[in-house]
Amino acid sequence: MLKTVGSKVWAIPGGHVPLRSSGAEPGNTSRDELCVLNAGHFDAQLELTIYYEDHAPVGPYRLKVAAQRVRHVRFNDLIDPQALPLDTPYAVLILADHPVVVQFTRQDTSQAANAIATTLAFPG
Amino acid sequence: MLKTVGSKVWAIPGGHVPLRSSGAEPGNTSRDELCVLNAGHFDAQLELTIYYEDHAPVGPYRLKVAAQRVRHVRFNDLIDPQALPLDTPYAVLILADHPVVVQFTRQDTSQAANAIATTLAFPG
Amino acid sequence: MLKTVGSKVWAIPGGHVPLRSSGAEPGNTSRDELCVLNAGHFDAQLELTIYYEDHAPVGPYRLKVAAQRVRHVRFNDLIDPQALPLDTPYAVLILADHPVVVQFTRQDTSQAANAIATTLAFPG
Amino acid sequence: MLKTVGSKVWAIPGGHVPLRSSGAEPGNTSRDELCVLNAGHFDAQLELTIYYEDHAPVGPYRLKVAAQRVRHVRFNDLIDPQALPLDTPYAVLILADHPVVVQFTRQDTSQAANAIATTLAFPG
Numbered sequence: 001m002l003k004t005v006g007s008k009v010w011a012i013p014g015g016h017v018p019l020r021s022s023g024a025e026p027g028n029t030s031r032d033e034l035c036v037l038n039a040g041h042f043d044a045q046l047e048l049t050i051y052y053e054d055h056a057p058v059g060p061y062r063l064k065v066a067a068q069r070v071r072h073v074r075f076n077d078l079i080d081p082q083a084l085p086l087d088t089p090y091a092v093l094i095l096a097d098h099p100v101v102v103q104f105t106r107q108d109t110s111q112a113a114n115a116i117a118t119t120l121a122f123p124g
Numbered sequence: 125m126l127k128t129v130g131s132k133v134w135a136i137p138g139g140h141v142p143l144r145s146s147g148a149e150p151g152n153t154s155r156d157e158l159c160v161l162n163a164g165h166f167d168a169q170l171e172l173t174i175y176y177e178d179h180a181p182v183g184p185y186r187l188k189v190a191a192q193r194v195r196h197v198r199f200n201d202l203i204d205p206q207a208l209p210l211d212t213p214y215a216v217l218i219l220a221d222h223p224v225v226v227q228f229t230r231q232d233t234s235q236a237a238n239a240i241a242t243t244l245a246f247p248g
Numbered sequence: 249m250l251k252t253v254g255s256k257v258w259a260i261p262g263g264h265v266p267l268r269s270s271g272a273e274p275g276n277t278s279r280d281e282l283c284v285l286n287a288g289h290f291d292a293q294l295e296l297t298i299y300y301e302d303h304a305p306v307g308p309y310r311l312k313v314a315a316q317r318v319r320h321v322r323f324n325d326l327i328d329p330q331a332l333p334l335d336t337p338y339a340v341l342i343l344a345d346h347p348v349v350v351q352f353t354r355q356d357t358s359q360a361a362n363a364i365a366t367t368l369a370f371p372g
Numbered sequence: 373m374l375k376t377v378g379s380k381v382w383a384i385p386g387g388h389v390p391l392r393s394s395g396a397e398p399g400n401t402s403r404d405e406l407c408v409l410n411a412g413h414f415d416a417q418l419e420l421t422i423y424y425e426d427h428a429p430v431g432p433y434r435l436k437v438a439a440q441r442v443r444h445v446r447f448n449d450l451i452d453p454q455a456l457p458l459d460t461p462y463a464v465l466i467l468a469d470h471p472v473v474v475q476f477t478r479q480d481t482s483q484a485a486n487a488i489a490t491t492l493a494f495p496g
Contacts, residue, residue: 015442023235049411070137071177091409108488113239114232161259163299253383316423350385
Protein backbone atom coordinates (compact mmCIF):
# COMPACT_ATOMS: atom_id res chain seq x y z
CA MET A 1 0.00 0.00 0.00
CA LEU A 2 1.19 3.43 -0.95
CA LYS A 3 1.78 5.71 2.01
CA THR A 4 2.62 9.04 0.52
CA VAL A 5 0.11 9.92 -2.19
CA GLY A 6 -0.83 13.56 -1.98
CA SER A 7 0.57 16.79 -0.63
CA LYS A 8 0.76 18.63 2.71
CA VAL A 9 -0.44 21.94 1.24
CA TRP A 10 -3.62 22.55 -0.73
CA ALA A 11 -5.42 25.70 -1.86
CA ILE A 12 -8.96 26.37 -3.13
CA PRO A 13 -9.53 29.96 -4.33
CA GLY A 14 -13.17 29.69 -5.44
CA GLY A 15 -15.21 29.23 -2.26
CA HIS A 16 -18.72 30.70 -2.13
CA VAL A 17 -21.55 29.04 -0.21
CA PRO A 18 -24.85 29.78 -2.00
CA LEU A 19 -27.34 31.75 0.09
CA ARG A 20 -30.47 29.85 -0.82
CA SER A 21 -31.49 26.20 -1.00
CA SER A 22 -34.46 24.30 -2.34
CA GLY A 23 -35.54 20.72 -1.79
CA ALA A 24 -35.22 18.53 1.29
CA GLU A 25 -32.52 19.23 3.88
CA PRO A 26 -29.80 18.30 4.46
CA GLY A 27 -29.41 16.28 1.25
CA ASN A 28 -30.31 19.16 -1.04
CA THR A 29 -28.90 22.04 1.00
CA SER A 30 -26.64 24.31 -1.03
CA ARG A 31 -23.08 23.85 0.11
CA ASP A 32 -19.36 23.86 -0.54
CA GLU A 33 -17.71 20.66 0.50
CA LEU A 34 -14.14 19.63 1.24
CA CYS A 35 -13.23 16.00 0.49
CA VAL A 36 -9.96 14.75 2.02
CA LEU A 37 -8.40 11.34 1.44
CA ASN A 38 -5.76 10.15 3.85
CA ALA A 39 -4.44 6.97 2.22
CA GLY A 40 -1.48 6.85 4.56
CA HIS A 41 -0.88 4.96 7.80
CA PHE A 42 -0.72 7.97 10.11
CA ASP A 43 -3.62 10.13 11.24
CA ALA A 44 -3.41 13.55 9.59
CA GLN A 45 -4.01 16.81 11.44
CA LEU A 46 -5.21 19.60 9.14
CA GLU A 47 -5.21 23.33 9.72
CA LEU A 48 -7.49 25.36 7.48
CA THR A 49 -7.20 29.11 7.00
CA ILE A 50 -10.10 30.94 5.38
CA TYR A 51 -9.26 34.01 3.28
CA TYR A 52 -11.69 36.85 2.52
CA GLU A 53 -11.85 39.79 0.15
CA ASP A 54 -12.05 42.58 2.68
CA HIS A 55 -10.62 41.48 6.01
CA ALA A 56 -7.87 39.39 7.54
CA PRO A 57 -7.92 35.59 7.22
CA VAL A 58 -9.62 33.53 9.92
CA GLY A 59 -8.24 30.32 11.39
CA PRO A 60 -6.95 27.87 12.06
CA TYR A 61 -9.86 25.52 11.75
CA ARG A 62 -8.65 22.08 12.85
CA LEU A 63 -9.71 18.82 11.26
CA LYS A 64 -8.45 15.31 11.80
CA VAL A 65 -8.54 12.74 9.04
CA ALA A 66 -7.71 9.30 10.40
CA ALA A 67 -5.27 6.98 8.63
CA GLN A 68 -6.86 5.04 5.75
CA ARG A 69 -10.01 7.10 5.89
CA VAL A 70 -11.76 9.76 3.83
CA ARG A 71 -13.63 12.72 5.26
CA HIS A 72 -16.20 14.95 3.54
CA VAL A 73 -16.80 18.19 5.42
CA ARG A 74 -19.28 20.93 4.60
CA PHE A 75 -17.82 24.40 4.97
CA ASN A 76 -21.12 25.32 6.65
CA ASP A 77 -20.08 23.01 9.48
CA LEU A 78 -16.81 24.83 10.19
CA ILE A 79 -17.74 26.91 13.23
CA ASP A 80 -14.63 27.09 15.39
CA PRO A 81 -13.13 29.71 15.59
CA GLN A 82 -15.99 31.30 13.58
CA ALA A 83 -18.80 30.18 11.25
CA LEU A 84 -18.36 31.04 7.55
CA PRO A 85 -20.78 33.66 6.23
CA LEU A 86 -23.06 32.63 3.34
CA ASP A 87 -22.95 34.30 -0.08
CA THR A 88 -19.43 35.59 0.52
CA PRO A 89 -16.34 34.88 -1.60
CA TYR A 90 -13.63 33.00 0.27
CA ALA A 91 -10.59 30.84 -0.31
CA VAL A 92 -9.12 28.11 1.84
CA LEU A 93 -5.52 27.09 2.46
CA ILE A 94 -5.00 23.66 3.98
CA LEU A 95 -1.86 22.57 5.78
CA ALA A 96 -1.54 18.93 6.81
CA ASP A 97 1.13 17.14 8.81
CA HIS A 98 0.94 14.10 6.51
CA PRO A 99 0.20 13.92 2.76
CA VAL A 100 -3.49 13.95 1.84
CA VAL A 101 -5.47 14.51 -1.34
CA VAL A 102 -8.10 17.26 -1.46
CA GLN A 103 -11.09 17.74 -3.76
CA PHE A 104 -13.64 20.57 -3.69
CA THR A 105 -17.32 20.06 -4.50
CA ARG A 106 -20.22 22.50 -4.72
CA GLN A 107 -23.90 21.67 -4.71
CA ASP A 108 -26.06 24.66 -5.60
CA THR A 109 -29.80 24.24 -5.15
CA SER A 110 -30.57 27.96 -4.99
CA GLN A 111 -32.80 27.61 -8.02
CA ALA A 112 -35.31 24.77 -8.33
CA ALA A 113 -32.84 22.53 -10.13
CA ASN A 114 -29.75 20.98 -8.68
CA ALA A 115 -26.34 22.11 -9.97
CA ILE A 116 -22.98 20.54 -9.09
CA ALA A 117 -19.34 21.34 -9.72
CA THR A 118 -16.08 19.75 -8.62
CA THR A 119 -12.34 20.18 -8.98
CA LEU A 120 -9.21 18.99 -7.30
CA ALA A 121 -7.68 21.56 -5.00
CA PHE A 122 -4.26 22.99 -5.97
CA PRO A 123 -1.36 21.13 -4.35
CA GLY A 124 1.28 23.45 -2.92
CA MET B 125 2.76 7.12 -30.71
CA LEU B 126 3.38 8.08 -27.11
CA LYS B 127 3.53 5.13 -24.75
CA THR B 128 3.86 6.60 -21.33
CA VAL B 129 1.31 9.39 -20.89
CA GLY B 130 -0.20 9.24 -17.45
CA SER B 131 0.63 7.88 -14.03
CA LYS B 132 0.45 4.56 -12.17
CA VAL B 133 -1.21 6.07 -9.11
CA TRP B 134 -4.42 8.13 -9.00
CA ALA B 135 -6.65 9.34 -6.20
CA ILE B 136 -10.22 10.71 -6.09
CA PRO B 137 -11.32 11.94 -2.65
CA GLY B 138 -14.84 13.13 -3.50
CA GLY B 139 -16.87 10.02 -4.26
CA HIS B 140 -20.56 10.00 -3.36
CA VAL B 141 -23.15 8.14 -5.44
CA PRO B 142 -26.48 10.02 -5.23
CA LEU B 143 -29.31 8.00 -3.67
CA ARG B 144 -32.06 8.98 -6.06
CA SER B 145 -32.49 9.15 -9.82
CA SER B 146 -35.10 10.56 -12.16
CA GLY B 147 -35.60 10.00 -15.87
CA ALA B 148 -35.03 6.90 -17.96
CA GLU B 149 -32.54 4.24 -16.83
CA PRO B 150 -29.72 3.58 -17.32
CA GLY B 151 -28.92 6.77 -19.27
CA ASN B 152 -30.21 9.09 -16.58
CA THR B 153 -29.33 7.05 -13.50
CA SER B 154 -27.40 9.04 -10.91
CA ARG B 155 -23.84 7.78 -10.81
CA ASP B 156 -20.16 8.36 -10.20
CA GLU B 157 -18.05 7.24 -13.12
CA LEU B 158 -14.39 6.40 -13.56
CA CYS B 159 -12.88 7.11 -17.00
CA VAL B 160 -9.52 5.47 -17.71
CA LEU B 161 -7.42 5.98 -20.83
CA ASN B 162 -4.68 3.49 -21.58
CA ALA B 163 -2.84 5.06 -24.51
CA GLY B 164 0.05 2.64 -24.15
CA HIS B 165 0.86 -0.62 -25.89
CA PHE B 166 0.47 -2.91 -22.89
CA ASP B 167 -2.77 -3.95 -21.20
CA ALA B 168 -3.05 -2.26 -17.82
CA GLN B 169 -4.21 -4.07 -14.68
CA LEU B 170 -5.78 -1.72 -12.12
CA GLU B 171 -6.38 -2.27 -8.44
CA LEU B 172 -8.89 0.05 -6.80
CA THR B 173 -9.18 0.55 -3.06
CA ILE B 174 -12.29 2.27 -1.71
CA TYR B 175 -11.89 4.36 1.43
CA TYR B 176 -14.70 5.22 3.84
CA GLU B 177 -15.28 7.62 6.72
CA ASP B 178 -15.97 5.11 9.45
CA HIS B 179 -14.49 1.75 8.60
CA ALA B 180 -11.48 0.12 6.97
CA PRO B 181 -10.92 0.42 3.23
CA VAL B 182 -12.35 -2.24 0.92
CA GLY B 183 -10.51 -3.78 -1.99
CA PRO B 184 -8.87 -4.51 -4.22
CA TYR B 185 -11.37 -4.14 -7.01
CA ARG B 186 -9.66 -5.31 -10.20
CA LEU B 187 -10.14 -3.73 -13.61
CA LYS B 188 -8.36 -4.34 -16.87
CA VAL B 189 -7.97 -1.60 -19.44
CA ALA B 190 -6.63 -3.01 -22.69
CA ALA B 191 -3.81 -1.33 -24.60
CA GLN B 192 -5.00 1.56 -26.78
CA ARG B 193 -8.46 1.54 -25.23
CA VAL B 194 -10.55 3.68 -22.90
CA ARG B 195 -12.88 2.31 -20.27
CA HIS B 196 -15.74 4.11 -18.50
CA VAL B 197 -16.90 2.28 -15.38
CA ARG B 198 -19.75 3.20 -13.06
CA PHE B 199 -18.87 2.81 -9.40
CA ASN B 200 -22.32 1.22 -9.00
CA ASP B 201 -21.00 -1.65 -11.11
CA LEU B 202 -18.09 -2.42 -8.79
CA ILE B 203 -19.41 -5.42 -6.89
CA ASP B 204 -16.43 -7.66 -6.20
CA PRO B 205 -15.37 -7.87 -3.37
CA GLN B 206 -18.38 -5.77 -2.27
CA ALA B 207 -20.92 -3.37 -3.81
CA LEU B 208 -20.52 0.32 -2.93
CA PRO B 209 -23.29 1.71 -0.73
CA LEU B 210 -25.30 4.64 -2.12
CA ASP B 211 -25.35 8.08 -0.47
CA THR B 212 -22.10 7.40 1.38
CA PRO B 213 -18.87 9.43 1.16
CA TYR B 214 -15.97 7.48 -0.27
CA ALA B 215 -12.62 7.96 -1.94
CA VAL B 216 -10.79 5.76 -4.39
CA LEU B 217 -7.11 5.04 -4.83
CA ILE B 218 -6.08 3.48 -8.12
CA LEU B 219 -2.85 1.58 -8.69
CA ALA B 220 -1.98 0.51 -12.23
CA ASP B 221 0.87 -1.57 -13.55
CA HIS B 222 1.24 0.71 -16.59
CA PRO B 223 0.63 4.47 -16.91
CA VAL B 224 -2.98 5.48 -17.47
CA VAL B 225 -4.95 8.73 -17.25
CA VAL B 226 -7.98 8.92 -14.96
CA GLN B 227 -10.94 11.30 -14.96
CA PHE B 228 -13.90 11.32 -12.57
CA THR B 229 -17.44 12.23 -13.65
CA ARG B 230 -20.68 12.53 -11.71
CA GLN B 231 -24.18 12.62 -13.10
CA ASP B 232 -26.76 13.59 -10.50
CA THR B 233 -30.41 13.24 -11.48
CA SER B 234 -31.74 13.13 -7.94
CA GLN B 235 -33.81 16.22 -8.64
CA ALA B 236 -35.86 16.55 -11.82
CA ALA B 237 -33.01 18.25 -13.69
CA ASN B 238 -29.76 16.70 -14.73
CA ALA B 239 -26.52 17.93 -13.10
CA ILE B 240 -22.99 16.97 -14.11
CA ALA B 241 -19.49 17.50 -12.76
CA THR B 242 -16.06 16.31 -13.81
CA THR B 243 -12.44 16.57 -12.78
CA LEU B 244 -9.19 14.81 -13.44
CA ALA B 245 -8.15 12.49 -10.65
CA PHE B 246 -4.98 13.38 -8.72
CA PRO B 247 -1.85 11.69 -10.10
CA GLY B 248 0.33 10.20 -7.36
CA MET C 249 5.06 37.79 -23.36
CA LEU C 250 5.48 34.20 -22.29
CA LYS C 251 6.03 31.82 -25.19
CA THR C 252 6.06 28.41 -23.65
CA VAL C 253 3.08 28.05 -21.32
CA GLY C 254 1.52 24.63 -21.69
CA SER C 255 2.47 21.18 -22.89
CA LYS C 256 2.75 19.31 -26.19
CA VAL C 257 0.80 16.29 -24.93
CA TRP C 258 -2.68 16.29 -23.41
CA ALA C 259 -5.15 13.56 -22.56
CA ILE C 260 -8.90 13.56 -21.78
CA PRO C 261 -10.28 10.15 -20.72
CA GLY C 262 -13.92 11.10 -20.10
CA GLY C 263 -15.40 11.89 -23.51
CA HIS C 264 -19.07 11.09 -24.11
CA VAL C 265 -21.27 13.22 -26.37
CA PRO C 266 -24.86 13.10 -25.04
CA LEU C 267 -27.37 11.60 -27.45
CA ARG C 268 -30.19 14.07 -26.94
CA SER C 269 -30.53 17.84 -26.89
CA SER C 270 -33.26 20.27 -25.92
CA GLY C 271 -33.57 23.99 -26.56
CA ALA C 272 -32.46 26.03 -29.55
CA GLU C 273 -29.61 24.82 -31.78
CA PRO C 274 -26.69 25.23 -31.96
CA GLY C 275 -26.36 27.17 -28.69
CA ASN C 276 -28.09 24.53 -26.60
CA THR C 277 -26.97 21.42 -28.47
CA SER C 278 -25.47 18.81 -26.17
CA ARG C 279 -21.76 18.58 -26.83
CA ASP C 280 -18.23 17.89 -25.69
CA GLU C 281 -15.88 20.75 -26.47
CA LEU C 282 -12.13 21.08 -26.72
CA CYS C 283 -10.66 24.48 -25.80
CA VAL C 284 -7.07 25.09 -26.88
CA LEU C 285 -4.99 28.17 -26.07
CA ASN C 286 -1.87 28.83 -28.08
CA ALA C 287 -0.24 31.74 -26.25
CA GLY C 288 2.99 31.28 -28.19
CA HIS C 289 4.36 32.98 -31.28
CA PHE C 290 4.26 29.96 -33.59
CA ASP C 291 1.19 28.35 -35.12
CA ALA C 292 0.55 24.97 -33.49
CA GLN C 293 -0.39 21.86 -35.44
CA LEU C 294 -2.37 19.37 -33.37
CA GLU C 295 -2.99 15.69 -33.98
CA LEU C 296 -5.88 14.13 -32.10
CA THR C 297 -6.34 10.40 -31.62
CA ILE C 298 -9.73 9.16 -30.42
CA TYR C 299 -9.75 6.01 -28.27
CA TYR C 300 -12.73 3.70 -27.86
CA GLU C 301 -13.76 0.85 -25.58
CA ASP C 302 -14.12 -1.87 -28.14
CA HIS C 303 -12.09 -1.10 -31.24
CA ALA C 304 -8.82 0.43 -32.38
CA PRO C 305 -8.22 4.17 -32.01
CA VAL C 306 -9.13 6.49 -34.87
CA GLY C 307 -6.99 9.34 -36.11
CA PRO C 308 -5.20 11.51 -36.59
CA TYR C 309 -7.65 14.38 -36.63
CA ARG C 310 -5.69 17.49 -37.52
CA LEU C 311 -6.33 20.93 -36.06
CA LYS C 312 -4.39 24.15 -36.39
CA VAL C 313 -4.37 26.73 -33.63
CA ALA C 314 -2.75 29.93 -34.81
CA ALA C 315 -0.18 31.79 -32.72
CA GLN C 316 -1.75 34.01 -30.07
CA ARG C 317 -5.20 32.56 -30.62
CA VAL C 318 -7.67 30.29 -28.85
CA ARG C 319 -9.81 27.72 -30.54
CA HIS C 320 -12.96 26.03 -29.22
CA VAL C 321 -13.89 22.93 -31.21
CA ARG C 322 -16.93 20.69 -30.74
CA PHE C 323 -16.09 17.01 -30.96
CA ASN C 324 -19.26 16.68 -33.08
CA ASP C 325 -17.46 18.73 -35.71
CA LEU C 326 -14.52 16.33 -36.02
CA ILE C 327 -15.41 14.44 -39.17
CA ASP C 328 -12.12 13.66 -40.90
CA PRO C 329 -11.11 10.79 -40.93
CA GLN C 330 -14.45 9.78 -39.33
CA ALA C 331 -17.29 11.42 -37.36
CA LEU C 332 -17.51 10.55 -33.67
CA PRO C 333 -20.54 8.44 -32.71
CA LEU C 334 -22.94 9.92 -30.14
CA ASP C 335 -23.57 8.31 -26.76
CA THR C 336 -20.30 6.37 -26.90
CA PRO C 337 -17.45 6.52 -24.38
CA TYR C 338 -14.22 7.85 -25.84
CA ALA C 339 -10.94 9.45 -24.84
CA VAL C 340 -8.72 11.81 -26.75
CA LEU C 341 -4.96 12.15 -26.88
CA ILE C 342 -3.61 15.41 -28.28
CA LEU C 343 -0.11 15.87 -29.63
CA ALA C 344 1.01 19.39 -30.55
CA ASP C 345 4.20 20.62 -32.18
CA HIS C 346 4.27 23.68 -29.88
CA PRO C 347 3.10 24.03 -26.27
CA VAL C 348 -0.62 24.70 -25.85
CA VAL C 349 -3.09 24.56 -22.94
CA VAL C 350 -6.17 22.34 -23.22
CA GLN C 351 -9.47 22.44 -21.34
CA PHE C 352 -12.45 20.12 -21.78
CA THR C 353 -16.06 21.31 -21.46
CA ARG C 354 -19.36 19.45 -21.65
CA GLN C 355 -22.80 20.94 -22.14
CA ASP C 356 -25.56 18.41 -21.58
CA THR C 357 -29.08 19.48 -22.51
CA SER C 358 -30.47 15.97 -22.81
CA GLN C 359 -32.99 16.76 -20.11
CA ALA C 360 -34.95 20.01 -20.12
CA ALA C 361 -32.39 21.80 -17.99
CA ASN C 362 -28.90 22.75 -18.99
CA ALA C 363 -25.94 21.03 -17.26
CA ILE C 364 -22.28 21.95 -17.66
CA ALA C 365 -18.95 20.51 -16.57
CA THR C 366 -15.35 21.45 -17.21
CA THR C 367 -11.83 20.34 -16.37
CA LEU C 368 -8.34 20.92 -17.59
CA ALA C 369 -7.01 18.08 -19.70
CA PHE C 370 -4.08 16.05 -18.31
CA PRO C 371 -0.69 17.34 -19.50
CA GLY C 372 1.64 14.54 -20.60
CA MET D 373 2.37 30.64 7.37
CA LEU D 374 3.30 29.55 3.89
CA LYS D 375 4.28 32.42 1.61
CA THR D 376 4.80 30.86 -1.77
CA VAL D 377 1.87 28.60 -2.59
CA GLY D 378 0.88 28.97 -6.22
CA SER D 379 2.40 30.12 -9.47
CA LYS D 380 3.06 33.39 -11.30
CA VAL D 381 1.58 32.15 -14.58
CA TRP D 382 -1.91 30.71 -15.13
CA ALA D 383 -3.93 29.91 -18.23
CA ILE D 384 -7.64 29.23 -18.81
CA PRO D 385 -8.48 28.16 -22.39
CA GLY D 386 -12.23 27.64 -22.03
CA GLY D 387 -13.73 31.10 -21.51
CA HIS D 388 -17.21 31.78 -22.89
CA VAL D 389 -19.67 34.11 -21.14
CA PRO D 390 -23.23 32.88 -21.81
CA LEU D 391 -25.42 35.34 -23.71
CA ARG D 392 -28.59 34.92 -21.72
CA SER D 393 -29.54 34.90 -18.06
CA SER D 394 -32.64 34.01 -16.10
CA GLY D 395 -33.52 34.70 -12.46
CA ALA D 396 -32.68 37.67 -10.27
CA GLU D 397 -29.61 39.81 -11.03
CA PRO D 398 -26.80 39.93 -10.16
CA GLY D 399 -26.86 36.69 -8.17
CA ASN D 400 -28.21 34.60 -11.05
CA THR D 401 -26.58 36.42 -13.94
CA SER D 402 -24.72 34.08 -16.29
CA ARG D 403 -21.01 34.64 -15.91
CA ASP D 404 -17.44 33.41 -16.04
CA GLU D 405 -15.56 34.16 -12.85
CA LEU D 406 -11.90 34.31 -11.92
CA CYS D 407 -11.01 33.38 -8.33
CA VAL D 408 -7.53 34.39 -7.15
CA LEU D 409 -5.99 33.55 -3.79
CA ASN D 410 -2.96 35.50 -2.65
CA ALA D 411 -1.87 33.65 0.49
CA GLY D 412 1.45 35.50 0.54
CA HIS D 413 2.59 38.56 2.42
CA PHE D 414 3.04 40.85 -0.58
CA ASP D 415 0.30 42.44 -2.66
CA ALA D 416 0.17 40.81 -6.09
CA GLN D 417 -0.22 42.75 -9.33
CA LEU D 418 -1.83 40.70 -12.10
CA GLU D 419 -1.84 41.29 -15.82
CA LEU D 420 -4.50 39.47 -17.81
CA THR D 421 -4.36 38.96 -21.57
CA ILE D 422 -7.54 37.85 -23.33
CA TYR D 423 -7.10 35.65 -26.43
CA TYR D 424 -9.69 35.30 -29.19
CA GLU D 425 -10.31 33.02 -32.14
CA ASP D 426 -10.18 35.58 -34.91
CA HIS D 427 -8.22 38.63 -33.84
CA ALA D 428 -5.20 39.69 -31.81
CA PRO D 429 -5.20 39.35 -28.03
CA VAL D 430 -6.41 42.27 -25.90
CA GLY D 431 -4.72 43.48 -22.75
CA PRO D 432 -3.27 43.91 -20.32
CA TYR D 433 -6.17 44.04 -17.88
CA ARG D 434 -4.70 44.92 -14.48
CA LEU D 435 -5.92 43.48 -11.19
CA LYS D 436 -4.51 43.80 -7.70
CA VAL D 437 -4.96 41.08 -5.14
CA ALA D 438 -3.84 42.25 -1.72
CA ALA D 439 -1.65 40.11 0.52
CA GLN D 440 -3.62 37.50 2.48
CA ARG D 441 -6.77 38.14 0.51
CA VAL D 442 -8.89 36.41 -2.11
CA ARG D 443 -10.58 38.14 -5.02
CA HIS D 444 -13.45 36.87 -7.17
CA VAL D 445 -13.83 38.85 -10.39
CA ARG D 446 -16.47 38.44 -13.08
CA PHE D 447 -15.05 38.62 -16.58
CA ASN D 448 -18.07 40.80 -17.41
CA ASP D 449 -16.54 43.41 -15.12
CA LEU D 450 -13.25 43.60 -17.03
CA ILE D 451 -13.74 46.79 -19.05
CA ASP D 452 -10.33 48.41 -19.32
CA PRO D 453 -8.89 48.39 -21.98
CA GLN D 454 -12.07 46.88 -23.49
CA ALA D 455 -15.18 45.00 -22.32
CA LEU D 456 -15.35 41.29 -23.20
CA PRO D 457 -18.02 40.39 -25.75
CA LEU D 458 -20.69 37.90 -24.68
CA ASP D 459 -21.16 34.51 -26.36
CA THR D 460 -17.62 34.55 -27.76
CA PRO D 461 -14.88 31.97 -27.13
CA TYR D 462 -11.88 33.37 -25.31
CA ALA D 463 -8.91 32.30 -23.22
CA VAL D 464 -7.06 34.17 -20.53
CA LEU D 465 -3.39 34.20 -19.59
CA ILE D 466 -2.54 35.61 -16.17
CA LEU D 467 0.88 36.88 -15.17
CA ALA D 468 1.45 37.81 -11.52
CA ASP D 469 4.45 39.35 -9.81
CA HIS D 470 3.96 37.08 -6.78
CA PRO D 471 2.65 33.51 -6.58
CA VAL D 472 -1.14 33.18 -6.52
CA VAL D 473 -3.63 30.35 -7.03
CA VAL D 474 -6.30 30.68 -9.72
CA GLN D 475 -9.63 28.88 -10.14
CA PHE D 476 -12.20 29.37 -12.89
CA THR D 477 -15.94 29.15 -12.30
CA ARG D 478 -18.90 29.41 -14.66
CA GLN D 479 -22.52 29.99 -13.74
CA ASP D 480 -24.86 29.48 -16.67
CA THR D 481 -28.49 30.51 -16.18
CA SER D 482 -29.29 30.81 -19.87
CA GLN D 483 -31.96 28.17 -19.48
CA ALA D 484 -34.42 28.28 -16.58
CA ALA D 485 -32.22 26.09 -14.39
CA ASN D 486 -28.90 27.01 -12.90
CA ALA D 487 -25.76 25.20 -14.13
CA ILE D 488 -22.28 25.51 -12.65
CA ALA D 489 -18.81 24.32 -13.54
CA THR D 490 -15.38 24.88 -12.03
CA THR D 491 -11.75 23.94 -12.56
CA LEU D 492 -8.36 25.09 -11.45
CA ALA D 493 -6.55 27.13 -14.03
CA PHE D 494 -3.38 25.65 -15.56
CA PRO D 495 -0.19 26.78 -13.77
CA GLY D 496 2.58 27.79 -16.14
